[in-house]
């Protein structure tokens with residue numbers, strides 16, 4: 085019989101989390117390739133990639149990394165535990181950005197239209213403020229959302245993954 089501690093969510097094994105992360109990297113690459121034109125736009129594939137990232141993000145990501153360190157893991161379990169609020173905010177931002185990209189696919193059946201493009205305003209907030217996923221994700225061009233999503237991956241790795 086499997087016993088779990090009351091209130092504690094069992095963390096996923098390290099290999100499973102790493103497979104999940106690799107799958108997010110593949111999905112992010114598909115989306116990036118469609119923005120850059122290396123890959124032809126497909127509403128179905130763009131949406132599927134965004135949905136896959138969304139499904140790995142948020143609460144699921146937080147639960148997967150819960151409770152303690154594991155062998156073969158590069159996750160900094162101690163940092164995740166002491167900065168749990170920041171970790172879950174990054175996981176949630178990832179979910180919000182991925183969800184906004186999925187909605188962008190819904191609005192763009194056959195091509196990534198002009199309103200999805202950044203028009204040269206690379207990085208930084210288009211609003212001249214610190215990015216806030218919950219506030220901005222729905223109103224910014226999808227390409228910008230994509231870059232902020234990648235920054236979210238990088239920010240989390242910088243703090244919570246050992247090199």
Ligand code: HEC
Nearest residue numbers: 098102105106108109157158159174175178237240244245
């Ligand atoms: C909230 C934190 C967080 C976010 C957000 C996050 N990651 Fe990670 N990522 C980690 C941690 C922690 C590890 C180390 C996992 C381990 O070794 O147990 C990791 C590992 C990885 C790995 C290495 C997997 C391996 O085989 O060892 C890849 C690739 C990766 N992440 C890609 C991404 C991509 C792409 C995104 C964004 C779409 C992303 N991650 C978002 C925390 C995060």
